Amino acid sequence: MSEAGASATLIAAIRDLQEEEALLLVRGRLAEGDDPLRILEDCQEGMRQVGGRYERNEYYLAGLIMAGEIFRQVMETLRPFVECQISGQVTGSILLGTVKGDIHDLGKNIVNMLLSCHRFAVHDLGVDVAPATFARQAAEIRPHVVGLSGLLTSAYDAMRETVKLLRAGGYEGPIVIGGGQLSEEVWRYVGADYWTRDGVAGVELCKRLVAGTLASG
Numbered sequence: 001m002s003e004a005g006a007s008a009t010l011i012a013a014i015r016d017l018q019e020e021e022a023l024l025l026v027r028g029r030l031a032e033g034d035d036p037l038r039i040l041e042d043c044q045e046g047m048r049q050v051g052g053r054y055e056r057n058e059y060y061l062a063g064l065i066m067a068g069e070i071f072r073q074v075m076e077t078l079r080p081f082v083e084c085q086i087s088g089q090v091t092g093s094i095l096l097g098t099v100k101g102d103i104h105d106l107g108k109n110i111v112n113m114l115l116s117c118h119r120f121a122v123h124d125l126g127v128d129v130a131p132a133t134f135a136r137q138a139a140e141i142r143p144h145v146v147g148l149s150g151l152l153t154s155a156y157d158a159m160r161e162t163v164k165l166l167r168a169g170g171y172e173g174p175i176v177i178g179g180g181q182l183s184e185e186v187w188r189y190v191g192a193d194y195w196t197r198d199g200v201a202g203v204e205l206c207k208r209l210v211a212g213t214l215a216s217g
């Protein structure tokens with residue numbers, strides 16, 4: 001099958017919530033030596049399409065739950081192929097979490113996995129994390145970067161509040177927000193330093209931030 005054909009088939013399997021088929025396709029592509037990050041991108045597109053169906057009332061909450069479960073299993077399948085590159089010293093530290101009111105964590109967990117692969121010390125606070133918890137942990141851990149994840153529109157206020165409290169608590173390092181629904185407008189509203197809708201790009205950004213090649217702000 002062509003590369004484009006393989007992508008389209010996997011995207012469709014996720015979109016149609018075909019759990020077994022999706023996992024078979026992922027394993028097949030890994031066996032053929034395909035890049036796990038490309039596979040991840042296709043799965044992410046499948047998830048976007050699930051979201052589209054939910055918006056059009058073609059799927060209900062059960063569809064989102066099912067998609068989340070399929071994606072979790074895909075990640076478990078991909079993990080050993082991504083993690084095998086880890087070696088050497090820790091390069092930087094990040095405080096990571098999904099903000100208050102939001103329990104979406106698949107994207108955050110990918111970022112955790114990718115950053116760990118790039119030898120970051122990742123302090124993952126989990127989901128539904130209160131702004132005060134981020135601020136307290138940042139003061140204690142003093143990470144190079146703080147990363148806030150959130151997918152819900154209602155999470156943007158929590159992100160904004162978290163940024164305010166982090167700054168009030170004396171954290172002066174870069175704050176990066178991530179999530180598939182973010183936009184430049186949201187980024188301005190939240191008041192973070194950087195934003196991304198892409199985990200791989202986010203990891204590259206964190207690496208550059210730690211290397212000090214980008215000025216915060």
Ligand code: B12
Pocket residue numbers: 044047048049050051052054055061064065066067068071096101102103104105106107108110111146147148149150151152153154176177178179180181196197198199200202203
């Ligand atoms: C799966 C899913 C769920 C699962 C989540 C399972 C889990 N453990 O995460 C469950 C069933 C729990 C769920 C619940 C709900 N969901 Co939901 N969900 C989704 C869905 C289909 C996929 C999300 C996903 O995992 N994508 C794949 C990951 C890999 O992508 P990602 O999160 O964007 O992450 C990538 C990047 O953004 C980036 N990134 C992410 N975070 C960070 C952080 C940093 C620091 C960096 C650098 C990068 C980074 O890296 C990742 C890899 O590239 C989306 C649809 C969509 N378009 O996203 C809806 C969606 C997000 N959900 C939605 C809704 C409405 C809900 C519910 C309110 C439904 C309900 N009626 O209860 C609840 C809310 C629960 C809550 N309080 O949080 C809406 C949100 C609409 C809005 N604008 O607010 C969406 C957009 C669906 C839609 N189109 O309507 N959901």
